Amino acid sequence: MPQTPKTPNFKMTARNVSVSYGTKLAINDVSIDVDQDEVTAFIGPSGCGKSTFLRTLNRMNDTVASARVTGDIKLDGQDIYSPDMDVVQLRARVGMVFQKPNPFPKSIYENVAYGPRIHGLAGTKADLDRIVEKSLRRAGLWDEVKDRLTDSGTALSGGQQQRLCIARAIAVDPEVILMDEPCSALDPIATAKIEELIHELRGRYAIVIVTHNMQQAARVSQKTAFFHLGTLVEYGNTSDIFTNPHEERTKDYITGRYG
Template identity: 85%
Template sequence: MENMTETLKMTARDVSVFYGAKQAIKSVSIDIDMANVTAFIGPSGCGKSTFLRTLNRMNDTISGARVEGRIELDGEDIYASSMDVVQLRARVGMVFQKPNPFPKSIYENVAYGPRIHGLAPAKADLDRMVESALRKAGLWDEVKDRLNESGTALSGGQQQRLCIARAIAVDPEVVLMDEPCSALDPIATAKIEELIHELRGRYAIAIVTHNMQQAARVSQKTAFFHLGTLVEYGDTSEIFTNPREERTKDYITGRYG
């Protein structure tokens, strides 16, 4: 595996998030790198999704939300006034909990990003990008003969893979996944997990999951959140077999959560 510093993509240092007067995240520091999938785990309402959303400024859309601390993408402060947020969200893609394909054709769902970012000068380029993204998302063979059908007509698991294809069509550097399997059945979940394994190394990936077995299966680094604080962060194998903190141990063994 390459040197960690060579694969480091995003760093968060002393990040706090406030919604009005309420503090949702307290001074979290974490690294997201290309070599490892990083899982955020913890009980409901512990701040893991809130933190994930700071990484591509999704919290900007919430009135009264305020972020303190510093988050960098390739050494660049993503909250700097000079940062183009549209460009940032192309570089740091997001896949949500509930599959949310646009009410457009399968083709148009994937073509949307390359089109609005002006990445495809000609139709042939767009065709190539759509095919490439659907192949990377493990969906091409299932949909290649029905690209003009609506994305919403696909099964739940296929819709989620379509959303992943849509996120990676603009060739992002980071892919954030907010509980991408929570609405899916076990077979669709296994396909998404397999896909995460395949995408690792091409993109820096961070995933929020409620499912500890899933975190153990798909990630190499795990961050355990509790009540807005980062309790423990390290190698997944270490956190699941030999956690340093009592609170981590209690959560892992099912004493609360």
């Protein structure tokens, strides 16, 4: 029997998004949908705009004085650039994991507890303990750190630090997790653990990952967007992008002719 096509369940939608830094146009007229139940990968050569576009999805570009964003980006149908949008709340709903692991110079416990505490998500110490344990379990780190929660987060290995940062992001119960090349500073074993984690988190959170590693995009994502020179060249099912791309530029990049 033919399979019934999956009904899209879009968590975020972007329409005609452009980003400028001063007079330099970094992203030009990008439209894309982020599905609740899928991992979306952004690929493309360095400087093509994929990380810039990722940062528009939780308004991280607001921290750059010269940045100007136009177009529409919606989270559950709500305009995230509306004056009514609480940016702190937005960044709790749309969490970010950066390229280089950046744990706070605090204990492992306090790294994870920080967000729930400032957002008032835990009424008691027991509530906070539960959130910390649940987040570390979801990040695949609990068994490795449960006996040393008072140790500094910065004392962990690079791969463990990145999983701690993922635990920190999910501790505030986000709806979307953005990952900006989360494995680029990690060795292959740590990278495999992060990829396994992405598989486990899929469906619980909408996930968007920027990666230079095309094999990684093929392994972890269901949708892939190929960026080049600030434009979105092609966006579709990962299997189609890698085996039967519509655009010549996509084919050239996938086959290593440039990039």
